[in-house]
Amino acid sequence: MITLPTIDKVTKENKVKPLCVLSYNEEMGAIDRSDMMISTVDCTRKTIKWYKKLVFHTLGMCMLNAHALYMTQNTKTVSFPAFHLEVIRQLLQRYPSKYAAKPTHQCTGLSRLTERHFPSEVKRKDGNLQLRR
Numbered sequence: 001m002i003t004l005p006t007i008d009k010v011t012k013e014n015k016v017k018p019l020c021v022l023s024y025n026e027e028m029g030a031i032d033r034s035d036m037m038i039s040t041v042d043c044t045r046k047t048i049k050w051y052k053k054l055v056f057h058t059l060g061m062c063m064l065n066a067h068a069l070y071m072t073q074n075t076k077t078v079s080f081p082a083f084h085l086e087v088i089r090q091l092l093q094r095y096p097s098k099y100a101a102k103p104t105h106q107c108t109g110l111s112r113l114t115e116r117h118f119p120s121e122v123k124r125k126d127g128n129l130q131l132r133r
Helices: 019-027 029-039 050-073 080-094
Strands: 002-007 014-017 120-123 129-132
Touching (some): 014 019, 050 080
Antiparallel strands (some): 002 014
16 A cells, blocks of 8 residues: 555545556556547447447547547647548448438328328227227
8 A cells, every 4th residue: 555645635634545556547548548539439338239349349449540540640630539420421432331221102292191090980880989090
């Protein structure tokens, strides 16, 4: 345990930390910074499988490395999210998807109201009304 010069607000004593925590904080600066930069454009969700998260994280690391290379070769400063978006735009322009969203049918005029199934009243044999779907 190492005593630090900073003082704890609650106990009014010097803070004490283990040596392994201090060495981790000194050595892991670049890793933590890269994880922080990737998290700004993170697209993973809780529900996806672990292997998909691994692929997305690997792609994020590749994009971060590409951004670092771009910044060493160009004098123009571009933020990582802007660089990420521009790469995506250029990939979509270069390789347009044949699976792009297309309308399934054309709805013109009032056909969108008449072609669907709506509840209607139907008389029973005994004369009472019944809703039919």
